[in-house]
Amino acid sequence: MRKLPKPIVVVSKCITFAPVRWDRSIIASDFVEKLKPHVNFVPVCPEMEIGLGVPRSPIRIVLVSGETKLMQPSTGLDFTEKMNTFADSFVNSLKEEVDGFILKSVSPSSGFKDAKIYPKLEKSASIGKGAGFFGKAVLQKFSYLAIEDERRLLNPRIKEHFLTKLFALASFREAKKSGTIGDLVRFQSENKYLLTAYSQKELGILGKIAANQEQKPCNELFRTYETHLYNAFGSAPSVGSNINVMHKIMGYFSNQLSKEEKDFFIKSLEKYKEGELPLSANISILKAWIIRFKQQYLMDQTFLEPYPEELVDLDSYSSEFMAKEYWK
Numbered sequence: 290m291r292k293l294p295k296p297i298v299v300v301s302k303c304i305t306f307a308p309v310r311w312d313r314s315i316i317a318s319d320f321v322e323k324l325k326p327h328v329n330f331v332p333v334c335p336e337m338e339i340g341l342g343v344p345r346s347p348i349r350i351v352l353v354s355g356e357t358k359l360m361q362p363s364t365g366l367d368f369t370e371k372m373n374t375f376a377d378s379f380v381n382s383l384k385e386e387v388d389g390f391i392l393k394s395v396s397p398s399s400g401f402k403d404a405k406i407y408p409k410l411e412k413s414a415s416i417g418k419g420a421g422f423f424g425k426a427v428l429q430k431f432s433y434l435a436i437e438d439e440r441r442l443l444n445p446r447i448k449e450h451f452l453t454k455l456f457a458l459a460s461f462r463e464a465k466k467s468g469t470i471g472d473l474v475r476f477q478s479e480n481k482y483l484l485t486a487y488s489q490k491e492l493g494i495l496g497k498i499a500a501n502q503e504q505k506p507c508n509e510l511f512r513t514y515e516t517h518l519y520n521a522f523g524s525a526p527s528v529g530s531n532i533n534v535m536h537k538i539m540g541y542f543s544n545q546l547s548k549e550e551k552d553f554f555i556k557s558l559e560k561y562k563e564g565e566l567p568l569s570a571n572i573s574i575l576k577a578w579i580i581r582f583k584q585q586y587l588m589d590q591t592f593l594e595p596y597p598e599e600l601v602d603l604d605s606y607s608s609e610f611m612a613k614e615y616w617k
């Protein structure tokens with residue numbers, strides 16, 4: 290099997306790294322702990338970076354004359370400008386050396402979609418939700434990368450998509466760094482079935498770019514390829530597309546399988562369709578057959594091991610977090 294890259298991930302510092310929340314607390318996350326050996330984390334706490342110490346009075350997003358501001362109710366201070374300046378300079382300092390973000394949910398600074406917005410500084414009920422100020426800067430600059438918060442990552446399918454995209458983009462970043470057509474062609478070849486699951490349309494376009502019949506210069510080729518790669522990973526593949534790819538892979542050796550083996554696999558696919566089994570459970574069956582029938586080409590397919598096996602979490606699959614609301 291191929292060597293997996295080590296993605297670069299910016300993470301909210303209060304998630305397992307340091308007790309930097311307003312009340313000196315730290316957020317536990319089994320997922321982030323498990324990820325630590327497999328990625329290069331860049332922890333950041335925007336509120337600490339703009340000089341708010343620990344402990345501190347909480348801040349919140351307040352609507353003032355139709356504009357959102359980042360304010361501290363206890364002092365009436367407005368931190369909007371400081372936070373925007375820090376957030377812009379931080380995201381710009383990353384250049385292209387980043388593959389994903391794990392941000393703290395709900396935070397008025399770090400949240401990327403569910404920070405509460407209040408109508409006034411004084412005690413009041415929230416009137417809506419949106420991105421926090423740092424989260425917004427991340428989205429503006431890196432919307433095409435793997436971005437999630439620790440709460441949404443409790444959903445196994447969101448986690449699957451996040452990890453798949455994260456490791457694929459890290460592997461592309463490495464290929465881009467080496468900058469040879471050979472590396473681009475290898476990337477395209479190894480990701481053929483993964484891209485089939487994500488977007489057949491983009492797979493076709495990416496294949497043509499990598500074939501480079503017009504003999505374009507390498508840097509131009511990588512740039513065009515990258516845009517379409519981001520399009521392909523724009524949203525998670527449907528269950529149906531993943532099943533379709535697994536059928537295609539089974540086609541390589543279906544003549545050599547017994548009826549019982551095939552029936553067992555079809556039943557496993559049904560369970561995956563019903564949300565009772567993760568994709569990885571079916572992939573394990575395919576991998577066993579690939580090894581048995583010595584299909585070297587398939588062994589290198591990222592679809593079969595999009596991220597390290599240690600990160601596969603079978604137990605969480607049927608948990609309450611499969612609830613539809615987590616998919617919004």
Ligand code: SF4
Nearest residue numbers: 302303334393396399
């Ligand atoms: S949510 Fe963001 S700003 Fe708040 S403590 Fe965590 S890292 Fe710092």
